[in-house]
Amino acid sequence: MKSNWISHFRHGDASMKELLGGKGANLAEMTKIGLPVPPGFTITTDACRSYYSLGRLPDSLMDDTRAALQAVELARGLRFGDASAPLLISVRSGSVHSMPGMMDTILNLGLNDETVQGLAAATGDESFAYDCYRRLIHMFGNVVFGIDSAEFETILDKARTGCGASTDQEMTTDSLRDLVEHYKQCVAEKADVPFPQDVYVQLQLAIEAVFRSWNNHRAQVYRKLHHIPDDWGTAANIQSMVFGNYGADSGTGVVFTRHPSTGARELFGEYLTNAQGEDVVAGTRTPQPIARLSEEMPHVYAQLTQAAKQLEHHYCDMQDIEFTVERGKLFILQTRSGKRTAQAAVAIAVSLVKEGLLSPQEALLRTDVAQLEHLLHPSIATDAAVDVVGSGLPASPGAASGHIVLDADEAERLSAAGERVILVRPETTPEDIHGVLAAEGVLTSRGGMTSHAAVVARSMGKPCVSGCDDVRIDLEQKRVYIGERVFSEGDLLSIDGSTGRVIAGAVPLDDADISPEFLQLLDWADRERELRVYVNADTPEDAMKARALGAEGLGLCRTEHMFMAMHRLQIVQDMILAETMEERQKSLAKLLPMQQSDFEGIFKAMDGLTVTIRLLDPPLHEFMPHLEELVVQHTELTAKNTGTPEDRQTLERLIRKVRKLHETNPMLGQRGCRLGILFPEIYEMQVEALFLAARQMLRKGVRVQPDIMVPLVGHAEELSVLRDLIERTAERVLGPDRRNCAYRIGTMIEVPRAALTADKIAEHADFFSFGTNDLTQMTLGYSRDDAEGKFLPYYVDRRLLANNPFQVLDTSGVGQLIELAVKRGLSSNPQLTTGICGEHGGERDSIYFCHETGLDYVSCSTYRIPLARIAAAQAKLLLGSRSNAQHSVSM
Numbered sequence: 001m002k003s004n005w006i007s008h009f010r011h012g013d014a015s016m017k018e019l020l021g022g023k024g025a026n027l028a029e030m031t032k033i034g035l036p037v038p039p040g041f042t043i044t045t046d047a048c049r050s051y052y053s054l055g056r057l058p059d060s061l062m063d064d065t066r067a068a069l070q071a072v073e074l075a076r077g078l079r080f081g082d083a084s085a086p087l088l089i090s091v092r093s094g095s096v097h098s099m100p101g102m103m104d105t106i107l108n109l110g111l112n113d114e115t116v117q118g119l120a121a122a123t124g125d126e127s128f129a130y131d132c133y134r135r136l137i138h139m140f141g142n143v144v145f146g147i148d149s150a151e152f153e154t155i156l157d158k159a160r161t162g163c164g165a166s167t168d169q170e171m172t173t174d175s176l177r178d179l180v181e182h183y184k185q186c187v188a189e190k191a192d193v194p195f196p197q198d199v200y201v202q203l204q205l206a207i208e209a210v211f212r213s214w215n216n217h218r219a220q221v222y223r224k225l226h227h228i229p230d231d232w233g234t235a236a237n238i239q240s241m242v243f244g245n246y247g248a249d250s251g252t253g254v255v256f257t258r259h260p261s262t263g264a265r266e267l268f269g270e271y272l273t274n275a276q277g278e279d280v281v282a283g284t285r286t287p288q289p290i291a292r293l294s295e296e297m298p299h300v301y302a303q304l305t306q307a308a309k310q311l312e313h314h315y316c317d318m319q320d321i322e323f324t325v326e327r328g329k330l331f332i333l334q335t336r337s338g339k340r341t342a343q344a345a346v347a348i349a350v351s352l353v354k355e356g357l358l359s360p361q362e363a364l365l366r367t368d369v370a371q372l373e374h375l376l377h378p379s380i381a382t383d384a385a386v387d388v389v390g391s392g393l394p395a396s397p398g399a400a401s402g403h404i405v406l407d408a409d410e411a412e413r414l415s416a417a418g419e420r421v422i423l424v425r426p427e428t429t430p431e432d433i434h435g436v437l438a439a440e441g442v443l444t445s446r447g448g449m450t451s452h453a454a455v456v457a458r459s460m461g462k463p464c465v466s467g468c469d470d471v472r473i474d475l476e477q478k479r480v481y482i483g484e485r486v487f488s489e490g491d492l493l494s495i496d497g498s499t500g501r502v503i504a505g506a507v508p509l510d511d512a513d514i515s516p517e518f519l520q521l522l523d524w525a526d527r528e529r530e531l532r533v534y535v536n537a538d539t540p541e542d543a544m545k546a547r548a549l550g551a552e553g554l555g556l557c558r559t560e561h562m563f564m565a566m567h568r569l570q571i572v573q574d575m576i577l578a579e580t581m582e583e584r585q586k587s588l589a590k591l592l593p594m595q596q597s598d599f600e601g602i603f604k605a606m607d608g609l610t611v612t613i614r615l616l617d618p619p620l621h622e623f624m625p626h627l628e629e630l631v632v633q634h635t636e637l638t639a640k641n642t643g644t645p646e647d648r649q650t651l652e653r654l655i656r657k658v659r660k661l662h663e664t665n666p667m668l669g670q671r672g673c674r675l676g677i678l679f680p681e682i683y684e685m686q687v688e689a690l691f692l693a694a695r696q697m698l699r700k701g702v703r704v705q706p707d708i709m710v711p712l713v714g715h716a717e718e719l720s721v722l723r724d725l726i727e728r729t730a731e732r733v734l735g736p737d738r739r740n741c742a743y744r745i746g747t748m749i750e751v752p753r754a755a756l757t758a759d760k761i762a763e764h765a766d767f768f769s770f771g772t773n774d775l776t777q778m779t780l781g782y783s784r785d786d787a788e789g790k791f792l793p794y795y796v797d798r799r800l801l802a803n804n805p806f807q808v809l810d811t812s813g814v815g816q817l818i819e820l821a822v823k824r825g826l827s828s829n830p831q832l833t834t835g836i837c838g839e840h841g842g843e844r845d846s847i848y849f850c851h852e853t854g855l856d857y858v859s860c861s862t863y864r865i866p867l868a869r870i871a872a873a874q875a876k877l878l879l880g881s882r883s884n885a886q887h888s889v890s891m
Contacts, residue, residue, distance in 0.1 A: 005047040005096030006064045006106045008071060009040055014315075019044050021094030021235030026335050033314060035332050039075040039087070040239030041068045043207060044097065048233035051211045062204055065238070076240050081199040085122055086115035088132070088241040091206040093213055093234045098336045100320075100455055102222045102433070103234055104143040104208045104213040107276065108136035108241060112197040116180075119879050130176035131168070131245055135276060137183040137195055140202065144209045145191035156183050162328075167285070169274050203238075210236045211425055215444060223458075230799070236784070242331045244324040245276040249297070252276055252324045253289050257312040260320075260340040260458055261397055263347025263517075269321075272446045286467065287448045303330045306774060311335050316357045317366070318348050341397055341458050342375040343515065346679060350517040353444045360524040361877055367521065369844040369871045371461060375518060376863050378509035380496055389505040390482040391442070392468025394500040395454035400441035400463045401494040401506035404487055406475055408435025415439065416817070422493050424480055426473055427466075428453040436460065441495045444697065445471035445503060461495030470502070480585050514866075522550060529872035529880065531851050534610070534859035536837060546862045550869055553610035554602065555769065555859020556837040557708075560618045560685060563591070572623045577657050581681070588685040593680075595686060599693035601621055608703040612769065612837070612859075613690060614748065615683050615722075619661070619671045619713040627662065667777070672712025673747075676722055687726050691733040694741050706743045709769060714751040716760035748837070750774035755817035762825035762832050769817055769859070772838030776805050777880075779814045806839075809846035819853050835859055844871040851875035 012020050012028030020028060023044030043065065069087075073079050078087035088110045093103035109132045111119065118661045120129035134156075141147040143639040153842035156179065160168070163175035171179070187195045190692055197200050213219060214234045223230060244252035253271025260268060270287035273296070294301040304323060311319045320338035323559045324331045340348065349363040358366070380386065380399045402420035405411045408431070410681075411423045411614070423439035425432065428446040436442055436456050443461040444453045448467055458462035478489040482502060487493060494503040534555030535546035543554055563572050568591065575587035634651050637643045676683035687708065694704045708726055713719045724747050734741055746767030749755055752775070758768070778785055782792070784806050795801045802808075809815060818836075825832045835857035840846035842864025850858050851872060860868050 004064075005044055005050075005058060005061050006068045007042050007044060008068065009037060009042070012042065014520070015029060017096050018232075018760065019046065019235075020304075021045055021096055021237075022336055023092065023094030023334055024099050024235045024237050027239070029314075030311070030332055030335060033310070034802055035310070036330055037333055038242050038333070039072050040237060041072070042094070043236040043238065045235050047212060048211045048235065049231070051208070052233065053212075057208060057211075059547045061207075062200070065203065065207070066200070069501045072238070073241050078240075080110050080203075081112075082118065083267070084118045086118045088108055088115075088119070090237075090239050090241055091203070091210055092237045092239070093210045093317040094237050095214075095228070095234045096232050097226065097228045097341075099219060099222050099226075099228070100339065102213075102219040103216070104210055106136070106139045106143055106209070108132045108139075109202050109206055110199045111136050112199060112202075114197075115199070125246070127171075127173045127176055128243070128246060129175065129182055131171075131278075132243070134176060134180050134183055136305075136696075137180065137187060140206070141187045141191065143213070144205045145187060145193075147187065147190045150181060150188055151190060155179065155186060184490040186429075193731070194762065207236050210234065216707040218431055221333035221434050221437065224797070227803075239333075242324045242326045243276065244272075244326065244331075246327050247274055250274060250325050250878040251293075251297075252594075253287070253290065253322075255308060255321050255323065256338045257308045257316060258318040258319070258338070258340075258344070258348055258351075258486035260318070260338055260344050261349065261394070263318075263340070263344035265351060267305060268449070271323075273311075286446070295538065296329065297325065300325050300328065300330050313357065316352060316362075318815075328886075339455055339458055342373075342461055343397060345371060346375065346515065346518045346521055350520050361528065363521065364524055364528065364870060364873050365877055366602065367870055367874070369867050369874065372867045372870065373461065373512070373863070374868070376512050378511060379498065380494070380503075381510045384508045386494075386501070388501050389485045389504050390468050390470030390502040391500045392465040392470070392502065393449055394446075394496075394498055395449055395466040396442075396462060396464035397498040398441070398461070398463035399494065399496045399498070399507065399508075399509055403490050404441040404480060404493050405435075405439070406473065406478060406480070406489050408432040408438075412438040412490075422495060423472060424471070424493070425453070427451060428456070434474060436462065441497060442466075442852060443468060443471065443493070443495050445469070445473060456504045457497070463495055465495045465497055465502055467518070468500075468502060469850060473850055490797055496849070510623050518866070522866060525870045526550070527873075528876050529869065530876055531847065531872040532835075532857035533865055533868045534612070534835065534837075534841075534857050535865060535871060536841075536859050536861055537602075539598075542603040543602050543605035546865055547605065547609070548861060549865040551609075551859070551862075551865050553612070553859075554606050554843070555610075555612050555835055555857060557602060557611065557613045558617065559595070559614060559791045560616050562595065563623065568594060569623065573654075575682075576623060576661070577654065577792075584681060588681060590769055592685050592689050592692075595689035597691045599690050600697055603693055603697045603704050603706075604702055608705070609706055610705045611710050612767075612819075613686075613709040614709040614711050615673075615676060615686050617672050617675075619667075619669055619675075626743055627655065627658050632657060651809070667774075667783070673710050673718045673722055674711070674712065676725075679720065680722075680725055682723060682724065684729055687729040688733055691730055691741070691743075694743070695734055695737050698737060698740050704741060707740070707767060708743060708745050710745070710747045711771070712774075713747040713761060714753045716757065716764060719747050719761055721765040749821050750778065750819075752779055752817055755821035757824075758821035759828040761826040762827075762829040765825070765832065766826055767809050767833045767835070768821060768825055770821070770834070770836045770855075772809060772818075773806065775817065775838070777809060777819060780805060780810065808843055809840040809849055811845075811849045815853070818849075818855075822853060822855065833857075837865075842868050844874070847871040848875045848879065852879050 009028045009031040014025050014029040017025040020042045037437045049375045072126035078085050080087045090107045092105045116129050116133045120126040138152040143148050159179045165171045184195045244250045248327040251273040252275050256267030269290040272287045318338045319335045322334040352358040354365050407419045411421050412434050414421050420440050423435050427444045442453050442457050444466045452465050470483045492506045494507045532552045534553040535551035536556040538561040557673045571590050578584035697704050710722050744766035746765045748769050748771040833856045837859040841858035842860030
């Protein structure tokens with residue numbers, strides 16, 4: 001049948017994700033390739049968008065839905081709402097982008113007081129029929145009417161106790177029948193309407209509820225986290241029910257075609273016999289490992305193994321499959337690309353290439369660059385003494401320490417305040433996603449390896465220990481009992497998601513090792529990319545670590561960081577307090593050998609690679625004590641009449657100097673090149689130290705390639721003056737060694753005027769490095785420290801800004817200045833090289849922009865180098881060669 005809103009599974013395919021949602025498209029694709037999929041149809045995302053536009057369901061939708069149901073009835077030989085042979089259906093959400101657990105599902109739709117009798121007669125099992133009915137009322141009451149699940153759980157607990165059952169499966173028919181009546185009473189009281197007996201009213205309300213769930217809180221948090229557009233909407237999948245709760249020969253489960261934590265080529269998953277729907281992931285029963293199914297139902301296990309292999313080969317990716325076994329017959333209910341840890345993602349990508357299912361280029365394009373940050377997960381130091389108090393399932397690798405919190409809201413609040421927290425719950429639900437996001441790691445007392453906590457933590461790269469039977473949580477007293485130990489909320493706790501250990505207190509952590517598979521992926525990336533990747537580093541140790549991670553140069557060495565050590569700070573303060581040039585030169589003479597030693601270490605670490613050294617940038621007052629502290633000290637000395645007159649005079653002198661240096665807006669004051677022009681002796685000392693270090697290293701056989709960066713240039717004349725100073729100093733210090741030191745002089749473009757007049761500035765520059773942190777502040781008029789703590793989160797939440805511009809480059813604003821500066825700079829200096837050294841240099845979308853704009857390199861923090869290498873390769877593969885950009889310069 002044709003409809004604007006409906007597509008039968010047999011009419012769709014995997015290419016229709018935008019219309020059918022991921023779940024609907026995959027159900028259609030599995031039907032197409034002959035897998036055992038219960039018949040059904042998809043209500044499209046167009047219908048959902050229309051629902052939000054109209055504020056109600058489209059006029060013809062329910063008529064189309066009724067017509068579509070007839071085909072399902074024909075396929076099953078059952079009728080929806082029929083009292084003797086009722087068809088039961090599920091209504092499930094299905095976003096274009098997989099959002100596991102974020103939106104709502106209703107099972108067993110079509111049961112009422114009459115059809116439950118028909119189901120009991122048709123199956124010969126009245127307990128089964130009433131078990132399905134109570135599940136429907138529970139789900140329907142929660143999803144459609146918004147009744148807290150705890151209301152139904154409380155009633156269920158009392159019913160179990162009343163009939164002496166320890167599990168739902170042990171409840172008697174009479175107790176289940178009574179339970180249904182209590183559930184209906186609960187709905188009538190809490191929703192102020194009776195549970196609907198008209199099955200088409202049930203269906204309409206369920207469709208509306210699934211569409212509404214697109215905008216529930218947890219879905220909004222997930223979309224924001226994964227940058228999913230708000231206007232996509234969700235499809236709704238209507239599918240004939242198959243029942244895993246028929247008895248011992250039935251069940252339900254989840255299976256991954258590879259291990260989602262390690263990437264190992266083996267079936268990984270869990271199942272429950274005599275269970276339905278959400279039981280496996282809900283954490284209310286402990287599921288069995290999937291390998292056990294080979295013993296209990298060998299023929300089903302063989303079919304499942306074959307289906308898993310077929311789906312993985314068909315989609316060329318690891319799959320997450322939901323299945324149900326109804327009286328010994330296997331049905332596949334869903335497949336999707338499986339969520340996996342960063343370690344597993346890399347291992348699987350490389351394996352799929354080796355198995356011939358992907359090319360190296362395809363493997364690179366499928367890599368989630370943001371997730372790769374998780375590859376450098378810390379682990380508990382091998383020599384650390386640990387106090388293990390319990391153990392559970394190693395659900396998501398990595399280790400973390402933090403203060404115990406027992407609810408998601410508190411986790412979010414404390415994390416925002418700068419606290420590291422471990423979220424401890426009986427089990428997590430989709431409503432807890434914001435707490436999982438805020439926490440360092442998650443510990444649950446219930447749930448398996450495919451529970452909500454496990455799946456979500458793995459996708460976020462957070463450590464998780466699930467199903468820890470040793471843990472008992474008292475939410476009222478805010479205490480956690482682990483074995484024989486008692487912890488209060490706020491106590492320190494550590495978890496090891498790689499082994500399942502739970503450890504009292506905080507533990508020391510080691511950085512992670514890079515796997516051979518990750519090295520292989522990086523090698524493929526290096527063969528493709530054209531952007532070079534540099535590091536922002538200020539010490540030889542950081543430079544060496546960066547080089548080990550693949551840095552091809554040092555793109556930003558912030559020399560002001562070298563002066564902050566306590567033994568140097570006093571010398572810097574003496575230099576600032578100097579009243580005469582002679583006094584200042586004495587202090588600078590003390591700093592020069594220290595600075596020379598710094599540069600020697602960095603040159604040695606980066607032997608043969610470019611080292612970009614930025615001359616001193618911050619306002620001088622940053623090296624001085626806070627005025628308030630000085631005034632308090634002076635007041636105390638005066639009040640107590642302590643200290644010598646010389647002490648008081650020194651303090652008074654210091655206070656006068658700090659007040660003199662004080663600026664209303666120091667970020668726009670006497671800093672950067674302005675400091676070097678007013679106090680050229682400071683820059684001259686730095687440059688002399690640099691060239692002395694270069695000469696010393698050259699004589700030791702170290703290949704030195706210094707790039708000297710003049711910060712905050714806004715006028716060509718500023719760079720011209722300081723270039724003369726640098727070249728005079730080079731001639732004086734290097735002498736005949738100058739021909740062996742291929743130094744270059746350039747500037748950091750961080751002032752909008754510099755970008756606008758880049759053609760003039762480029763006449764005096766060998767390179768431009770875009771300092772996008774400050775360029776963003778000055779272009780948008782945002783103080784980063786103030787904006788991120790005040791209005792920026794609000795702007796991003798309300799979509800006034802697509803992203804935080806300090807995390808993702810503002811390509812339409814700041815990006816235009818960069819493009820303009822590159823174009824104008826090259827017009828007057830074709831040999832000019834350009835790069836980016838703000839933290840945007842390690843962010844995927846910003847790197848794509850840099851490639852497309854024609855920059856020569858990106859520079860980022862040490863641990864983002866692997867991400868940048870792969871993102872640069874993706875940029876080349878997606879956007880084409882740099883020959884299509886504005887220029888290509890090889891060095």
